[in-house]
Amino acid sequence: MFNLPDYFEFFAPVKIVSGRKAVDNLPYELDQLQAKRPFIVTDKGIEKAGLLEIVKKAMDAGEMEIGAIYDETPPDSSIEVVNEAAKLFRENNCDSIVAIGGGSVIDTAKGVNIVVTENADDLSKLMGAEVLKKPMKPFIVIPTTAGTGSEVTLVAMISNPAEDVKMPFTSYRLFPNTAIIDPRMTMTMPPKITAATGMDALTHAMEAYYCNQKNPFSDGYAITAISMISKYLVRAVKDGKDEEARYVMANAATVAGVAFSNSMVGVVHSLGHAAGGVAHIPHGVAMAIFLPIGLEFNIPVAGKYIGELLLPFAGPEEYARTPEEKRPYRLIELVNQLREELHQLSGLPLTLKEAGVKEDQLEEIAEHAINDGSLMFNPRDMDRKEALELIRKAYEGK
Amino acid sequence: MKYAGNRFKRSIVKFVLSLLGKAIQEVSKVDEEVKMEMRALPEGFVAMMKVLPSGPSMAVKKEGDRFHYLGSDYPEDKADLVVMFKNLESAFMVLTAQMSTHRAYAEHRISVKGDLVKAMIFTRCLNIVQAYLFPKFVAGIVLKRVPPMGGRQMKRLKVMLNLPFGK
């Protein structure tokens, strides 16, 4: 049962502040980090949903001033956006960063933190894995989607539009200090975004359980997240005002984030990042499309682990009823049922075609997929030809 | 270095790195797949492998459709991509085929400075080069998948014969 890896590292340094009205603790948490003039990174959708107001009110009650607000974050942050926001940070003498938003906002804020800390003018000069060395600015994240887990990860995905690729930055310095999980902040998410981001979280937990850096710590987080998501995602999509479902999903995404930040993600993300970079489909939508395909691809080398996921995903009866060698296939069947249900409820696309990808983009997506860093952590290697086959399958839906 | 064992490992690592550098140069002259991968790298691109904190290292530069070996003391700040082993022991395990590169990445034994997409491309080139260098049973340990060598045996011979003469 216990296959301990010969060697592993595990690091989960983010303080979690989670629960009802948790956002009201923001000024206190900033003060704990000796921050006085936070720079807020967010986007227009968050502002329109009234979420920035909740934060402003909490800051006012805590008698703390906001240094500046950057609310122009586009879906999927880019190098230019980061450089522009960093300029605003400096012009307003800010001393810390608060991100309020989904993965796009959080990753932009991480990029800003790199640029202002390293005192650079351009993020693209600071690329790479584990190369940043200076201590970063105090950094607090308030996620508004229940998906990326970026509030607890060491990764920032930032796109380089010149080359149509999303570049991963990974560094232990990118961890936020504090993540504030407040169910009020995800309540306003529309059903389709709820479904897509929830599938992202599920993918993180599942990939974390079979990728190369899996270890007993990340396994625990992965399994917990899967059972939370399988029970509550549909509820949160059906009724956005279901506070319990929102609260469980918000925490599940964070728990899954801890899992994959340590064990990393694999081929589902390689394919998804590539589709996102080339065809600009939202990350969660890409995850929903590629998850069953990636699971199936990994069965020959990681079927045992994939089969074990049936237990947290479907519960003990289903697990006991299914013979061991059938478990990975049964899991995929049930993941497909979940996708179908989300499609009915929210219009979540299930194929690349439905998501608006053009057939003549498939080869380029394959080329990007085999260059994506997360492939390094997938238990099975994927070459150009295999990538294209999987992408065609995702395009047609078999 | 006080410990003889470390001195020994360092000289092995230094030797294998230079062998690898020369092999990349020679394989890039003859192997179509390496040439194809290299197309995605910009002209003059310098990739380096280095053991922290202060070497040994080796670097190769893309010139036209092949790599040129730059020797073992190329300045790190001039390289576009630096693949760094965090310690001597990790470098020793990977370079003596006791551990795969993928595994070393997974275990955080390697850190990368530069564009990770280019690191993926460079790693694929390295995989092919290793398949030239090692017999199949060793390559099976080092690589997640051994590139098929059928049809490459003559090229392999050529690479092996040229190795002692690379810079």
Ligand SMILES: NC(=O)c1ccc[n+]([C@@H]2O[C@H](COP(=O)([O-])OP(=O)(O)OC[C@H]3O[C@@H](n4cnc5c(N)ncnc54)[C@H](O)[C@@H]3O)[C@@H](O)[C@H]2O)c1
């Ligand atoms: N760093 C990591 O660890 C990591 C992991 C996975 C994904 N990502 C990245 O995250 C990005 C995707 O993030 P995302 O899926 O959270 O989506 P997102 O941040 O792009 O947000 C999607 C849309 O939803 C809106 N929105 C968000 N929360 C809302 C709310 N509560 N109410 C109303 N509208 C709301 C936003 O305004 C936006 O228009 C991608 O760039 C992806 O690469 C990063």
Ligand SMILES: [Fe+2]
């Ligand atoms: Fe993701």
